[in-house]
Amino acid sequence: MGLEGTRREAMAMLAAGAALPSTAAPGRSPPVCPVMAPLDAVADRLFAHLPEIATYNGLPDALDGGPLARRMDDHSPEGETAWRAALKAAERDVAALTCPGDRAGTLRLAIARTVLANGTRSTAIPYGRPNPFSFSGHAPYAVTQISGPHIDTPSLMQNQQALSSPPEVDAWIERLDGFQQGFAGLIEKLKTDMAAGCRPPRILLEKTLPIIDAFLAGPAADHPLIAALRRRTATAALDPRLRAAAEQRAIVALEKRARPAYSALRAWIMETIPRGREDAGLWVQPDGDALYAANIRALGDTALSPEQIHAIGLEEVRRISAALDALLRLQGMGKGSVGARLVALAADPRQRFPDSEAGRAALLDHVRGLIAAMEKRQPSFLPAVLIPSEPLEVRRVPVATQDGAPGGYYDAPSLDGSRPGIYWINLRDMAGVPRFRLPTLSYHEGVPGHHTQATIALALPRPPLINAFASFNAYSEGWALYAERLAADLGAYRADRHGDIGRLQDELFRAVRLVVDTGLHHHRWSRERAIAYMRQQTGAAESRVTAEVERYMAWPGQALGYKLGQLRMLELRRQARAALGRRFDLRSFHAALLGNGAMPMDLVAAEVARLLPKRRRR
Structure with a gap:
């Protein structure tokens, strides 16, 4: 992020002090539980199944043209089975970890366990995709008017995937080349979901068509993906000959593989629309209430x-x-x-x-x-x-x-x-x-x-x-x-x-x-x-x-x-203000809310409770 070292040190002090006070005895260093390495090892195994999220967030294996920058997420039935198995394995691995006496480590483990519980809670429901790293949770429909590989993958490539070095350009084109195989797997997943009884609402299927048609429309040289490649490699001041060659490679990938993949998806949706449900709610799908x-x-x-x-x-x-x-x-x-x-x-x-x-x-x-x-x-x-x-x-x-x-x-x-x-x-x-x-x-x-x-x-x-x-x-x-x-x-x-x-x-x-x-x-x-x-x-x-x-x-x-x-959050603020009276400080309250990053709300409430007088704690 380019942050100055003094600020990072101060943030570390806040996390270790104000946000995460030590429970150790006076004069003795708090115990440190080495949870980072095992939790990161679990994450590495999970993000191998989510190369697009890895690319979005700039993980090491997605940087400088790394392997995770070169392929789509695997939406095939086999890829879905492997992803769900990885979530369950991760949940078992994290359940075996403990951090006695280390409040920071214990909090990190509690957060990680909630992440994985959110991912595995609905894995028995075969359609859609559970994903605790996505704000849509277990999305029941793989392709809609608002999300799915037909929207999310090109959006990532246009806006987030790096294009500032020759290896990054090569990785970008390789990902585009992979649309043919990636979308073939997606269509198989859609067929599997349909066989499981999941028929998306008709209106959602119909409203995916203009998005697919926009991808298929117009000259290849004017396509938003090609325009983004051209603009962003120019902004990065890459060699003009490299840029020209990359653009031609990308146009071939677009015309020979990506657009045919979208045409195949469009054909599947057109075939599926007559079977789409008229009912709007999830209740009508198999196990919809449970999902x-x-x-x-x-x-x-x-x-x-x-x-x-x-x-x-x-x-x-x-x-x-x-x-x-x-x-x-x-x-x-x-x-x-x-x-x-x-x-x-x-x-x-x-x-x-x-x-x-x-x-x-x-x-x-x-x-x-x-x-x-x-x-x-x-x-x-x-x-x-x-x-x-x-x-x-x-x-x-x-x-x-x-x-x-x-x-x-x-x-x-x-x-x-x-x-x-x-x-x-x-x-x-x-x-x-x-x-x-x-x-x-x-x-x-x-x-x-x-x-x-x-x-x-x-x-x-x-x-x-x-x-x-x-x-x-x-x-x-x-x-x-x-x-x-x-x-x-x-x-x-x-x-x-x-x-x-x-x-x-x-x-x-x-x-x-x-x-x-x-x-x-x-x-x-x-x-x-x-x-x-x-x-x-x-x-x-x-x-x-x-x-x-x-x-x-x-x-x-x-x-x-x-x-x-x-x-x-408003109720937590009301409770803190009532308990502290004139000692209530809005900045300290917000430090309790924000000072550990995103967390489940029950853990947020526990952090706020640490601000309160001991007699008010329960």
């Missing part, structure tokens, strides 16, 4: 039932809607439902950037200004040692994938520092990103949200890789939603009432997610009912609501983590 329960546990990080989560969502919808109603009335908007008034506000020309390239550029500049202003507030809510110095780039979602992509998302920096943090904002529909929504979206994805949390974690003394790259959805998304509320607590909306309406609208959106996700997958709602409810409650643009509901259909349970994680 949904596993995803609730992993992605919502809760033992609550779907009924309890649904009830929490309804109550939060009522609370936030009342706050919105009051704020809208102060703006002279007192007639109609809250959703209708939000629609009217979004339609106000003063709230819209022009639907043009110039308008999109102006929106991106506006967002960059919001983030810069929030960065200046960091000393008020973070200890100095935790304040990140890593840059954040703001980019629009690529046009080729924007139709199925979320409204905004974040890519963390790579482990080796070769790639910055990137906040992606979807500009497919400028009506869907009115000005009043931009502050809270930017605080969520950028500062103090995902970028702050991720870069703090990267600057900490390196945890075992199995922990560093695990996906704790309720923690990371809960923090980002907590960060939206934190921005308001810090006064970011004091002179921006419309921005505060946008904040509440987005919080309402996350509360509605609890209702809609459980509605789809437990209460058997139709897609149309979910869209209508979400549109009525939030007033969000039709395009945004439709894409969101279809996202929940593809990733059951993922949308629960935001509100459930935020509510848990």
